[in-house]
Amino acid sequence: MPGELIDSEAIFAPLAAFRRVGLAVSGGPDSLGLMLLAAEFAGRHAVHDRFIVYSVDHGLRPEAAGEVAYVTEAAGKLGFAARALRWEGPKPTTGVQQAARRARYGLIADAMLADGAEILVTAHHLADQAETVLMRLAHGSGLEGLRGMDYFADVAGLVVVRPLLDIDPADLARLVAGSAFRPAHDPSNLDTDYxxxxxxxxxxxxxALGLDSRRLSRFAERMRDADQALAQLAAATATSLDPATGTRKIARAVLARLPRAVATRVVAGLLDDVGGRQKPHDLQPVEALTDRLRMEPALKRTSLHGCLVSSDGVTIVVVREAGRKAARNSRVRTEPPVTRN
Incomplete structure (x- = not known):
């Protein structure tokens, strides 16, 4: 039984406020485990109609159509409604996983809108979190990235919930192994090109050296706490906005008095606001710009993240770089693609 390995009540009870819940199920051991946990919870509370399963064929492997069909059949046996979705059209030759991820969430978002589903639950787990933290550390991320994947996230306007982030994938695999269902295995999960x-x-x-998934997950939790503290301090720092031009200003003396980490967060926020909230970047250039703004008496215009930044020694001014289009959507906390769940 699922409850002997993982407490389904702890996974799904916190989502009671949502009337209809989507489950992202690819057919791999992680997402099949998620569906089995949902089935146990739904059976205990007689709420099968609250859940709907979504499975996407990306059209990248001939086996995928059969895997999706298997998922929808398994969902039916467990008492769930299910939708089989397919990514149609030409596929890119590069950035395939990223494009597939965007397509998957887009297809599911459209289907959820039609079905009245409010949130999408995914099977991202402890090892996925560890991998994400390591990747972001290697890419030079600051606290905002090193906090890893969040329990709740907005992905292109879709509310995604990850209740298994503290669950060992080995337990999910054991859960599925003890069931009547057989997991699919995507060969891309072994492809070292990724x-x-x-x-x-x-x-x-x-x-083996002591840096296991659990420790990396705890590290992410501590980074999340620190990130929230920095965000609060940065939000309390006075800046001004010219609504007509989108120009932002801050007194250089104010920036100079702040701890470096807070000052860097303030500058990053100014670049986000003016530049149109582009995708997250390596933190090092923002740190270098912040140091110059704090230490140099004046700064001629320099460009970073779609912005022109200058200082006359008294006031720091951030304006949008000419020719840059600003996407005014709110920041989506994105993760490197995970395809195995």
Whole structure:
């Protein structure tokens, strides 16, 4: 039984406020485990109609159509409604996983809107979190990135919930092994052309040195706490906005008095606001710009993240760089693609 390995009540009871819940199920051991946990919870509370399963065929492997069909059949046996979705049209030759991820969430979002589902639950787990933290550390992320994946996230306007982030994938695999269902295995999860796979294969060696998934997850939690503290301090720092031009200003003396980490967060926020909230970047250039703004008496215009930044020694001014289009959507906390769940 699922409850002997993982407490389904702890997974789904916190989502009671949502009237209809989507489950992202690819057919792999992680997402099949998620569906089995949902079935146990739904059976205990007689709420099968609250759940609907979504499975996407990306059209990248001939086996995928059969895997999706298997998922929908399994969902029916467990008492759930299910939708089989397919990514149609030409596929990119590069950035395939990222494009597939965007397509998957887009297809599911459209289906959820039609079905009245409010949130999408995914099977991202403890090892996925560890891989994400390692990748972001390697990419030079600051606290905002090192906090890893959040329990709740907004992905292109879709509310995604990850209740298994503290669950060992080995327990999910054991749960599925003890069921009547057989998991699919995507060969891309072993393809070392993908960075995430390389980190995944390195995890056992890191674990042997004491840096296992659980420690990396705790590290992410501490980074999340620190990130929230920095965000509050940065939000309390006075800046001004010219609504007509979108120009932002801050007194150089104010920036100079702040601790470096808070000052860097303030500058990053100014660049986000003016530049149109582009995707997150390596933190090092923002740190370098912040140091210059704090230490140099004046700064001629310099460009970063779609913005022109200057200082006359008294006031720091951030304006949008000419020719840059600003996407005014709110920041989506994105993660490197995970395809195995």
């Amino acid at each position: 960075e995430r796979v390389r980190w995944r294969q390195l995890l056992p060696q890191l674990s």
